[in-house]
Amino acid sequence: MFCSRRLASHYAPRRLPPTIKELLGADTLHETSVSLQGWIKSIRKQKRVAFAVVSDGSSAKGVQAVFPNEFDLKSLSNGVSVRLTGHLVPSRGAGQAKELQVKTFDVLGECPQETYPIQKKDLTNEYLRENVHLRARTSATAAMLRLRDCLHRSIHNYFRTQSFVHIHAPILTANDAEGAGETFRIAPVAAHPDAQVAQTHTPTEFFGAPAHLTVSSQLHLEAFHAALSRVYTANPAFRAERSQTSRHLSEFWMVEAEWALQDGIAELCDVVEDLLRDAVSKAFTECVEDVEILHAADRPERLEALKMAVSADTPRWRRMSYTEAVETLQQCSDMGRSLSTEHEKYLAEEIVKGPIFVTGYPRDIKAFYMRVEDPSLPREKQTVSCFDLLVPHMGELVGGSVREERVHVLEESMRDAGLIQQSKEGPYAWYLALRKYGAMPHGGFGLGFERLVSWVGDIDSVKECIPVPRTVGRIDL
C-alpha cells in the first residue's frame, strides 16, 4: 500500500511535445492525430487545395501541410504562425516522404505581407543584416545556426573525452591578453543615481583600475591550468580592430584550451587537428541537410576538399616551419620574408590544397607569451614555439603556442610589448607570478568559432556565421 502510493506520486520530468523533425522521423501511423506549431515558410494556394511548408526550425525542410478547400485560408500567408492538427500520411509529391493532412488549424500570429521584410526573393546579406532580428527565418541563416550548434556540442564533447575541465573565464578584465592595444574599455555610465554625476565618471572609478572587455581568455586559462592541468573555454571575445574584412568581427566566440604539455608543439597540433576532424565529421553526419543548403552548388569541390581533409583515410595534416613556408612561396611569387593573409591562403589553397600547420614564426611578429625556441640566438633570428593552422579560402583558423615559462625571458618580452614597467607591478603581476609557483610546461590555442562555421558551411563572411554580428559602425539590435 505504502509502496504503491509512493509510485503514484513518482516524479516525472516534463517532456516537451515532439518537434516537426521528431514527428517526421517517428513511425507515426496514418490514423494517429498529431499536433504541431510553426510558421509558414511558403504557401501555394490552388483551387481545391493549398500546400504550405511549415517550419519550427527543428530541421531544414519543415513539413508540407495540405489544406483541403473547405477551409477559409485568407489568413494564411508567409510568416504567419500556426497550430495545426491532422494526420501524417505518405506524400505523393516529390521532396518529402510524409505530409500533414490538416484537420484543424489556428492562427497564432498574423504577419502582414505588405511590411514583412522576409519575402520570397533573393535577399542580399546586407539587407538581411539590416533585418537581423528576422534573418533566422531564411533557410541559410537557420541552417547556419543549427550547424553552429552542432559544432559547438561536438567541441564540448571532444574536450570531455580528453578530461578537460570547462572554465567560465571572466569577460571583464584588467589585462589586454594579446598586448595589441585593441581592447574595448568600459565605463560605468549608470553607476550613480544622479545621471549628471554618472556622465563624469572615468573608466577607473568603478573598479579602481581601467577595465576592458576580454580579447582572449588565455591568460586566465593559464592560471586555472596551473591547478587543474587541462582546461578550456568557449567564450565571447571582443576586439576593437577596425578591419572591415570577411574574417573579422568586433564580438566573436573563441574556443580556447590550455593544458600541461608532455610533447610540446607536436602535441598541441595533434589535439587541434583531432578536435577539428571530430567536429567537422560530426557536422557532415548530423547536419547533412544544413551543409547541403549552405554549400554553394556551383563550387562542389569545396565540400569535397573538406570531406577529404577530415576523412580517416587522409594522413595527418601537413606541418611546415615558417622558414620553409616562406621559401616555398618565394618559388611561386616575388615576396619578402613575411607571410601576409593572401600568402597564407595561397599556401593552403593552391600549394597544400588542404589545412596546414605553419610553425616557428619569428619572435618579433608574435605575442609576448609564446616560448622562445632559442634565446641565445641574435634577436632577429629568434623564433617562437607556435603554430597557425591555415585552411583554404580562410587563412588562419587556429593559433596556438607553447607558453614561455622562463620568468626572465617572459619579462623581457613583456617589457618589449610595453606591458610592464621596471617595477613589474600592474595588471600582469599575477601572470608573471604564475611562473613562480610550481609552473609546468604548458601551451594552448584559440580557435575562432565563426571562422570554423564559415569554413565548414562555405559561408563567405563571418558576419553570416554568428546570430547577431557586431562590426565597426553597426550595433542595431
Ligand SMILES: NC(=O)C[C@H](N)C(=O)O
Ligand atoms: N588562447 C589562445 O591561444 C588564443 C590567443 N590568445 C589569441 O587570441 O590569438
